[in-house]
Amino acid sequence: MPIDARVGLRVLVIEDQHDIAANIWDFLERRSHVVDHCADGVSGLARALEGGFDVIVLDLGLPRLDGLDLCRQLRAAGHGVPVLMLTARDTLGDKLRGFGEGADDYMVKPFAMHELEARIRAVHRRVQPVRDTLVLGCLAYDPATMLATREGRTVALTRLQGNILATLLRDAPKVTPHPRLLQLAWGEDGGDIAALHTQVYELRALIDRPFAHAMIQSVRGIGYRLVDLP
Known part of the structure; x- marks a missing residue:
């Protein structure tokens, strides 16, 4: 066994x-x-x-x-x-x-x-946490506490939002395909593309919308990527 x-x-x-x-x-x-x-x-x-x-x-x-x-x-x-x-x-x-x-x-x-x-x-x-903080420019995410920090502002994420952001941070600046995000966020039998889009929409509201420049970019029909500020 x-x-x-x-x-x-x-x-x-x-x-x-x-x-x-x-x-x-x-x-x-x-x-x-x-x-x-x-x-x-x-x-x-x-x-x-x-x-x-x-x-x-x-x-x-x-x-x-x-x-x-x-x-x-x-x-x-x-x-x-x-x-x-x-x-x-x-x-x-x-x-x-x-x-x-x-x-x-x-x-x-x-x-x-x-x-x-x-x-x-x-x-x-x-949900077993990765201990290392992930950083891209002014954006950081600590998987152990599920806290993201951008330009001095800290926000708490849900587990799914954190999984998605952690994956984008690890892959940046490359595009992360939809299937990879689905697999790492939900596993084999979890979410679907509509659930993924909903989670990314809510993640953007937390770490992009309050600021002048968006870091999460959608690559139509393929996936998402995280970019540093211009």
Whole structure:
């Protein structure tokens, strides 16, 4: 058995449907994970803010505080723990909203438990931080803290935004093709081109729009590149 499959993770399940939560808990515990559970958004957010989890499995349709609001508040508080959203909503718009609020992956109910565990392990692997700060001219990004700095202004990024910016910084000034960005941001089974464009649009709003010159350039039909200031 691969080493990865024997290492248990600390997983917080925020799900109001008792049967689903119980099935997830039982399955993950049998796979050596340590599981905690909250049945509504308010208690789930409070527990998530305490920290100590490797991954959060988050239902969107929660009582008291829905999953999107919970994820937004979690990211606003500076918590970068990976979030896997669960939902019965299967439209592109719903997925984009989930990614826009800081989710790392998205699964539609019903789902297979083995796939759920595989996704949990995948998002955990993808968020292991690179310690070196990446720099291009006046723009810097620290993957460990998910903070970008440009011309003295610091902004917090979501995990996906940070993955995209880190890739562009490493590749600069070369063009990074869409497939490479999709692979490094979401892995094999994650986002699509529409989700990528949404993330880049929001990233530009944070690190380009407040300044006189744009650093993120779109190469139509191919990808994106990051350029230094003129």
